[in-house]
Amino acid sequence: GAGVSQSPSNKVTEKGKDVELRCDPISGHTALYWYRQSLGQGLEFLIYFQGNSAPDKSGLPSDRFSAERTGGSVSTLTIQRTQQEDSAVYLCASSRQSSGTSGANVLTFGAGSRLTVL
Amino acid sequence: GIQVEQSPPDLILQEGANSTLRCNFSDSVNNLQWFHQNPWGQLINLFYIPSGTKQNGRLSATTVATERYSLLYISSSQTTDSGVYFCAGLNKAAGNKLTFGGGTRVLVKP
Numbered sequence: 758g759a760g761v762s763q764s765p766s767n768k769v770t771e772k773g774k775d776v777e778l779r780c781d782p783i784s785g786h787t788a789l790y791w792y793r794q795s796l797g798q799g800l801e802f803l804i805y806f807q808g809n810s811a812p813d814k815s816g817l818p819s820d821r822f823s824a825e826r827t828g829g830s831v832s833t834l835t836i837q838r839t840q841q842e843d844s845a846v847y848l849c850a851s852s853r854q855s856s857g858t859s860g861a862n863v864l865t866f867g868a869g870s871r872l873t874v875l
Numbered sequence: 876g877i878q879v880e881q882s883p884p885d886l887i888l889q890e891g892a893n894s895t896l897r898c899n900f901s902d903s904v905n906n907l908q909w910f911h912q913n914p915w916g917q918l919i920n921l922f923y924i925p926s927g928t929k930q931n932g933r934l935s936a937t938t939v940a941t942e943r944y945s946l947l948y949i950s951s952s953q954t955t956d957s958g959v960y961f962c963a964g965l966n967k968a969a970g971n972k973l974t975f976g977g978g979t980r981v982l983v984k985p
Contacts (some may be wrong), residue, residue, distance in 0.1 A: 790973065799961065800975040813972055846916060862906050862965075864973065866918040 759783075761867035763849050769873045770839055778834045778870045782851030789832050790864065791824060792848045800848065806832065839874045846871050877902045877966050881976035888952045888983045896947040896979045898962035906965035906973065907938055909947050913958045921947070921960075952983045 762781040770776050782789050791803040802816035806826045817823070821839075826832040836843055850864040878901035888894055900907075909921040922929050926940040933952075938945040949956055959978040965971060 788971075792975070799977040800963075802972045802974060805972050807971060813970055815970070816972065848918065850918075862908075863920050863923045864908065864910075864963075865920065866910075868917055 761849055761851055761865050763847075763867035763870050765870055766868065767871045767873075769875065771875050772841060773838055775835065775837045776839055776872060778836075778847050778872070780832045780834070780849030780851075780867060782830065782832070782849070783865055784830075786851035786853050786865075787829065788852045788854060788862070789826060790850045791832070791834050792850065793845045794848060794869070795845045803834070803847075836872075839872075841874050844872055844874045876969050876972060877904065877964055877974050879962060879964055879974050879976035881960075881962060881979050883979060884977065886979055886981045888949075888956075888981065890952060890954060890983055890985050892952050892983075893948070893950045894952065894981070896949070896960055896962075896981075898945045898947070898964075898976055900943040900945075900964050902966050902969065903940065903943060904964035905967045907945055908963050908973070909936055909945070910961045910963065911956075911958050912961065912978070918961070949981075952981075954983045954985055957981055957983045 764779045787808045789806040792800040804824045805813040821837045824834045846869040848869045850866045880899045882897045907925045912918045922936040924936045924938045928937045933950045935948045961978045963973045963975045965973045
């Protein structure tokens with residue numbers, strides 16, 4: 758697609774429920790990132806996918822969080838047994854590649870999924 | 876991973892003023908980007924600038940890689956420049972995750 762698409766844009770859930778957030782990156786982008794942004798705060802890295810390589814999961818805050826990327830394209834972030842502290846905007850970004858040495862690494866962000874846990 | 880510090884945390888400008896935002900890194904970076912987050916939350920890439928100087932309209936950025944810092948210049952600020960400016964860096968040896976600073980919140984008053 759023309760941009761990074763995220764859904765849902767807003768999600769309100771009850772504590773203890775599971776939620777799934779979806780990210781559809783720009784076609785042809787091999788690198789995909791998930792970040793979390795709490796109100797008024799910076800971006801917290803969660804997980805990174807690059808092509809067929811094993812994902813970098815070092816930012817996932819607990820084992821309630823998981824993510825997958827099917828077919829090297831769409832990614833789903835799953836939060837199980839949601840807690841109130843999970844409330845935040847979850848941002849997805851993609852780039853053409855991640856060699857770390859060229860402008861192809863410029864990240865394009867989606868509009869985010871705002872999660873509210875009651 | 877690397878640490879990224881931004882200063883100042885907040886900046887209030889009168890329309891037409893110039894300003895400089897700074898980003899310091901704890902280690903060398905292979906990839907450095909500046910972003911603007913508008914009041915509606917959308918993040919837009921401004922510059923990919925691991926070294927050197929770039930200009931785009933009223934905005935310019937300079938990265939001194941050997942000194943581990945980058946500067947973002949806003950000239951003749953406009954109210955539409957309001958928002959949060961983030962820098963982010965990546966050190967490939969430390970992994971491929973792009974680490975963000977805490978941001979500089981800019982308010983441009985008419």
